[in-house]
Amino acid sequence: MMKIYFKKIEVIKQRFVELFSNMPNNNTLNETEHPLIRSTPPQPSLFQRTCSESKKLCHIAAPSIFTRLAMFSITVVTQSFAGHLGDLDLAAISIACTVLISITFGFTLGMASALETLCGQAYGAGHHRMLGVYLQRSWLVLFLSSILMLPIFVFAAPLLKLVGQPVAVAEQAGLVAVWLIPFHLSFPFQFTLQRFLQCQLKTAIVAWVSGVALAIHVLVSWVFVYRMRIGIVGTALTIGFSWWISVLGLLGYTLFGGCPDSWSGFSSEAFVGLWDFFKLALASGLMLALENFYYRLLLIVSGYMRNTEIAIDALSVCVTIYGWESMIPLAFLGATGVRVANELGAGNAEGAKFATVVSVVITVLVGFVFWLIILFFNKNLALIFTSSSSVIQMVNELSVLLAFTILLNCIQPVLSGVAVGSGRQAIVAYINIGSYYMVGIPLGVLLGWLLPSAIVGMWTGMMSGTVFQTLILAIVTMRYDWQKEVRKAQILIKEEASSNQ
Template sequence: MGSLVRRDDDVDINQPLVPESTSHLGSKASATEEEDQETSKQLASRIWIETRKLWKIVGPAIFSRVVSYSMNVITQAFAGHLGEVELAAISIANTVIVGFNFGLLLGMASALETLCGQAFGAKRYRMLGIYLQRSWIVLFLCCFLLLPLYIFASPILKLLGQPDDVAESSGLVACWLIPLHFSFAFQFPLQRFLQSQLKNIVIAWVSLAGLLVNVLMSWLLIYVFDFGLVGAAVSLDVSWWVLVFGLYGYTVCGGCPLTWSGFSMEAFSGLWEFLKLSAASGVMLCLENWYYRILILMTGFLQNATLAVDALSVCMTINGWELMIPLAFFAGTGVRVANELGAGNGKAAKFATIVSVTQSSVIGVFFCVLIMILHNKIAYIFSSDTDVLEAVDKLSILLAVTILLNSVQPVLSGVAVGSGWQAMVAYINLGCYYIIGLPLGILMGLVFKFGVMGIWGGMVFGGTAVQTLILAVITIRCDWEKQAEIAQQRVAKWSSTPKQEDDQTEVQN
């Protein structure tokens, strides 16, 4: 019987009397918490790694885009002392003639973001050089087709209602900007070629060199040698060709040993398919590029058009500067998505999209709030006229909304470029911008007499917002694993030679 008696000293009085089942639940809860913490750490690590990859492209891209945007502004500023007609001439030549062709050629070159990005992800490194040469051929030939816009710039501008003296001076500038026009055919593909290999820092340094040359040449040719409008045009020609030779020199002189193996006759094969993809890319981007240019033209039909144009120009300038950030995310997202899809990593492409959209949106919200806080002060940068200040103040809410939408829309367009959806997005842009947005802007602004706010509001909410919503739905519903398969099939189709020993080689960035 004594063996059946439990003595008090057999019990640890400090040990809590917990049922066995409760103890197991506690250990399971602890394990779950540890798993959650580990998952959170892994997610934070993935976000940090993706952020580093993304900003390796976005950071230099912001800098190079701001520099490129500034070169034309600097030349116009130097030309400002020549007179109102001369300043208007170079501004119109840059905005209307060069701007029209710039958007189309830039869009056509973005086909390389799809092809080079996916080929790089698939480690078909040699094909990047072939794609680059094909793009040079296609864009160079396209430059000849667009040449009449420069040669006949004067009569075209007169038809658009410009005064004869401004149209004649703009036509002179346009003819002297023909070398600039042809530089686009080489510079844009070189930028996309290097960007797809994460070599954006090279583009940034070369852009800085081009900016310094632009400042020096503008000062010499306009102020020192007094070449007037011709000097302003030549300074732009020289500075943009500095970008071409700088990027080309880096590419062929050992900067890209894996992706540049010299000129090849293979570049002349598959040009028709390449042209179709380039054309789709060009239409996709130029429809966006022309949209807000049309906004400014439409404002000229309003009563008190001078004040409306002045206020809208202030808002568009601010929007243009801030837009360099989303456009850099456009480039970064396109490269990251294309690289991951080319490597067959659909989930990684989806994750890159989420990180990019989130970070760009946060930046957009920041600037949106900043505009709302400084709504009655932002115009002081450009004007002290009371009427202009009041007009800009009224438009500040639309400026804030536009900046917010622009923080998302270009990123989603970058996803489309990285995935090769250019043709589909071109149709979406056509429908949203020109079938919905533009008629709604005309209706609100000119028919219902809401003025510039009606025009801009109709185009923003009817065009940009609808397009952003459609692209968001398409991206959310995307089957990323299927897109990875399509990307690999595209790489195999467009590669004229099999993989050699590239799979065992790491790219030195």
């Protein structure tokens, strides 16, 4: 009996041994063998995501801000030297730079943003070699376009007289415009090289080259104006000289080893798809040209006012300060375009959307800071450009309008940057036409007629057009289907790759 009992115990013991031997050992248990205790990596908080995205944006935008400020300051330095030559010289170079150059500058800069779309998406998808092909394609299209715009400079004097500018100002501005042609011809190479390098996050070299160009320009301007006393023609020539110094610096870096992955030499592939690139570039050019020229219309209106030279000088100071500050939102336009294009090219819809939100918040904060600066230092703004008490007084009167214009124009460039990153420049061009030229200008003319000060009324109406434009762009951006944008970007990249093969 006892033998039977011990035998049963032995059988039960054997079964327990078999059972426990088949169970996983705690020492060897891993996440894949037991789903109940599988650990997931902690998701970053909203604050951490915001900080990370802000760093990525600022990594692109900060050197770009310095670059834009440095290159724009070349024109500002020139206007400052011209302002101390006389009121007529300041009025002439202000008209030439803030009206004539702004047309070609805005159009060429906008056309270059097509490169931002294509290079940004190709870089995000890892097709680095295509960036060099796109760069060469952009040189062909933009340089031919800049040649077609030369009549604006050749016939500047009669065109300015036609729109009502005083004869003396128009003649002097026409003289300056001819000597600004080298400056104009640098745009196709300057803007495309900047975007080519920016899309690869090589922004530091662009900033260094721009800083060197600005330092050279200050020195050359001082020599030409004060030592050699060449006058207004010398000041105009120094702008083109300094911009070409920057172009040669960026070109040397690109061609001689700075971009081994994206530049593999000149290629016949640059001649493939020129028409498609031109259509995208044309929409981009119209988008930015219409926006860039909008507030410059105030200078043309000032030609019909009393004390014409003083009005032109005061408005040119305001427009120059506005343009100076707008380099920051425009840098975020570029940064947003690159970030959105990179994320769409990589197939990350959520990342593109989040980059948009963070960029809008940052630029609004920047705009508010400049709004405060202009309101607090309104009496000292014009001293940088002129010593004329009448011009300083008029700038002081217009400073409140200037402050609110700057604040309003901080959101719109970022929303345009989203369109650039996703290749929707044509939509923004239509919105700009409707908002600026069908709402802002007519309302500005009406208020200019109703209010005691024509220039204040005109400016107020044009600000209303900016508000209308910003609201429409915000609605369009909020209704984006980001997954659809990802699919579009990937299809475009595949089509480009197959066509070049």
